[in-house]
Amino acid sequence: MTDPMTEREGQPHDALAKAAATAPATPYAQPEPAARDHVPMEKPVFELRDVSVAYGGTPAVKGIDLDVEANRITALIGPSGCGKSTVLRCLNRMNDLVADATVAGRVLYHGQDIYASHVDPVEVRKLVGMVFQKPNPFPKSIYDNIAFGPRVLGMKGSMDEIVERALRRAALWDEVKDRLKQSAYGMSGGQQQRLCIARALATDPDVILMDEPCSALDPISTARIEDLLLELRRSYAIVIVTHNMQQAARVSDRTAFFTVELDEGERHRTGRIVEFDATEKIFQNPADPRTEAYVTGKVG
Numbered sequence: 001m002t003d004p005m006t007e008r009e010g011q012p013h014d015a016l017a018k019a020a021a022t023a024p025a026t027p028y029a030q031p032e033p034a035a036r037d038h039v040p041m042e043k044p045v046f047e048l049r050d051v052s053v054a055y056g057g058t059p060a061v062k063g064i065d066l067d068v069e070a071n072r073i074t075a076l077i078g079p080s081g082c083g084k085s086t087v088l089r090c091l092n093r094m095n096d097l098v099a100d101a102t103v104a105g106r107v108l109y110h111g112q113d114i115y116a117s118h119v120d121p122v123e124v125r126k127l128v129g130m131v132f133q134k135p136n137p138f139p140k141s142i143y144d145n146i147a148f149g150p151r152v153l154g155m156k157g158s159m160d161e162i163v164e165r166a167l168r169r170a171a172l173w174d175e176v177k178d179r180l181k182q183s184a185y186g187m188s189g190g191q192q193q194r195l196c197i198a199r200a201l202a203t204d205p206d207v208i209l210m211d212e213p214c215s216a217l218d219p220i221s222t223a224r225i226e227d228l229l230l231e232l233r234r235s236y237a238i239v240i241v242t243h244n245m246q247q248a249a250r251v252s253d254r255t256a257f258f259t260v261e262l263d264e265g266e267r268h269r270t271g272r273i274v275e276f277d278a279t280e281k282i283f284q285n286p287a288d289p290r291t292e293a294y295v296t297g298k299v300g
Contacts, residue, residue: 048107054101061087061258075241075247079294082260096121140184142183155203190222
């Protein structure tokens with residue numbers, strides 16, 4: 001089989017569109033910037049414009065403007081409860097699964113509003129894969145974990161090749177190729193998370209969403225996931241929610257800093273984006289003092 005880390009075969013995913021200066025010293029050692037691939041800038045894969053999400057009529061986030069670009073890693077950072085995961089779930093309509101959630105504004109995927117009445121959320125999720133905070137392999141074999149999505153979607157071609165390609169993309173093939181029929185529960189935590197990444201890749205998505213994918217992992221496993229992200233960026237747009245400032249600085253190209261605002265009665269917390277820019281600028285020369293205070297650890 002050919003190296004799967006080359007560009008994916010076929011045309012770009014447009015099915016959905018067709019269907020419808022130096023910073024002050026910090027208490028943390030700043031990591032070296034990740035090597036950036038020089039990829040020509042194109043129209044963003046996702047464009048969020050004035051997006052607001054409410055649960056039971058209570059706003060969770062307001063006025064979100066955000067672009068997600070191809071072959072870039074976009075990090076969402078900020079204190080707990082500021083709406084990072086809520087915004088992430090807007091990108092593949094996972095908020096639809098919350099009974100009292102409402103989404104306003106425009107979420108454009110290749111120019112198509114994914115919340116338009118004629119758009120099927122299942123089609124959105126085919127193109128926008130998601131990896132959650134804790135590894136969640138199915139109670140099946142390693143092989144069947146990867147094959148599950150392609151089987152449900154009725155993907156054509158050799159299932160063996162689909163499984164191998166996904167595991168290779170997730171840098172896991174060499175570790176599991178001799179025990180594909182064994183339970184996924186017998187894998188280490190780091191391997192299970194890479195299995196979940198491979199499972200997301202098996203359906204050949206356009207975008208990968210990751211909600212704190214390393215928070216439950218040890219440093220060695222975290223480093224392997226970060227290396228994997230830098231490889232996957234060559235073929236996918238990636239959005240990652242992380243509380244690890246050094247991780248955001250190491251792997252992301254652009255960073256959005258969220259904060260929490262209280263209403264006048266200080267009863268309701270609403271998340272907003274304070275600053276969204278190149279990661280290097282966010283960490284070395286932020287424009288807003290609130291950003292500087294957060295990334296330097298003065299507030300958390």
